[in-house]
Amino acid sequence: MVAVTRTVPAHSNNYFHDPTSRSGYRKIFIHSTRSGIPDRTDLELELASTLNWFQNPNAGASSHLVISPLETVRCVEDELPAGHASEDNFDSLAIELTQPIASMPYPDLLLARAAAATRSWCLEYAIPMVRLTEWTSEGRGIIGHEDSRQGLRVGKSDPGPMFPWNTFIGMVREEEATMTFEEFVRKWLGPLYQYYLEHPTEEISDAWNWWKRLPSMQSEELDRRLGEVEEASADHDRIFEEFEQSLHK
Numbered sequence: 238m239v240a241v242t243r244t245v246p247a248h249s250n251n252y253f254h255d256p257t258s259r260s261g262y263r264k265i266f267i268h269s270t271r272s273g274i275p276d277r278t279d280l281e282l283e284l285a286s287t288l289n290w291f292q293n294p295n296a297g298a299s300s301h302l303v304i305s306p307l308e309t310v311r312c313v314e315d316e317l318p319a320g321h322a323s324e325d326n327f328d329s330l331a332i333e334l335t336q337p338i339a340s341m342p343y344p345d346l347l348l349a350r351a352a353a354a355t356r357s358w359c360l361e362y363a364i365p366m367v368r369l370t371e372w373t374s375e376g377r378g379i380i381g382h383e384d385s386r387q388g389l390r391v392g393k394s395d396p397g398p399m400f401p402w403n404t405f406i407g408m409v410r411e412e413e414a415t416m417t418f419e420e421f422v423r424k425w426l427g428p429l430y431q432y433y434l435e436h437p438t439e440e441i442s443d444a445w446n447w448w449k450r451l452p453s454m455q456s457e458e459l460d461r462r463l464g465e466v467e468e469a470s471a472d473h474d475r476i477f478e479e480f481e482q483s484l485h486k
């Protein structure tokens with residue numbers, strides 16, 4: 238169960254009432270409130286505006302949670318689909334983050350609240366703690382409204398460029414939130430380096446691919462982390478040198 242600071246139910250017009258209408262939650266949608274008020278720095282005021290809007294019988298919109306730096310507010314029960322992404326309402330849970338305009342940063346406190354709620358949902362509904370950068374019907378994970386099929390179609394831009402996806406996913410995973418790149422490499426890439434030593438004629442990219450085919454590695458999580466390591470390839474030589482030294486000790 239997501240821990241909330243209070244419950245402010247959305248108007249009953251603004252969400253769906255048949256729990257069987259949902260097809261099983263596969264995704265968590267990240268939205269931002271975007272009142273459009275450029276000089277609004279009080280995000281609790283932004284929260285209040287959003288809660289008011291969801292209580293308006295004509296809004297036609299709602300989310301399960303609205304999160305500000307100080308509050309996690311429940312507006313729709315998990316069991317019922319909220320009205321946040323048209324045809325994608327029925328297989329997704331939704332969070333609205335208080336962000337008045339797209340250029341405003343998301344405070345750490347707000348991100349921590351959102352990560353805690355997201356983690357709780359991931360565990361409860363067996364949703365992988367991964368970002369989905371594109372929408373597929375079967376895809377399971379955490380997706381920005383702007384990256385969803387429906388969001389692209391209607392031109393959504395939330396949560397936008399200020400949302401720190403990598404940091405956020407790390408916070409959701411908790412145990413790796415504080416892992417440095419070097420710690421990550423030591424944890425996951427030792428066996429790869431061993432393989433590389435045994436197959437010195439292979440290109441390192443083949444080794445990556447071999448490693449990723451191991452049954453124990455077949456998860457989106459590790460694909461993503463390996464992708465990060467590949468991107469940080471400037472560090473490869475130094476890291477492999479370190480491994481070689483450590484193996485010969």
Ligand SMILES: [Zn+2]
Pocket residue numbers: 267268269382393395
């Ligand atoms: Zn949205």
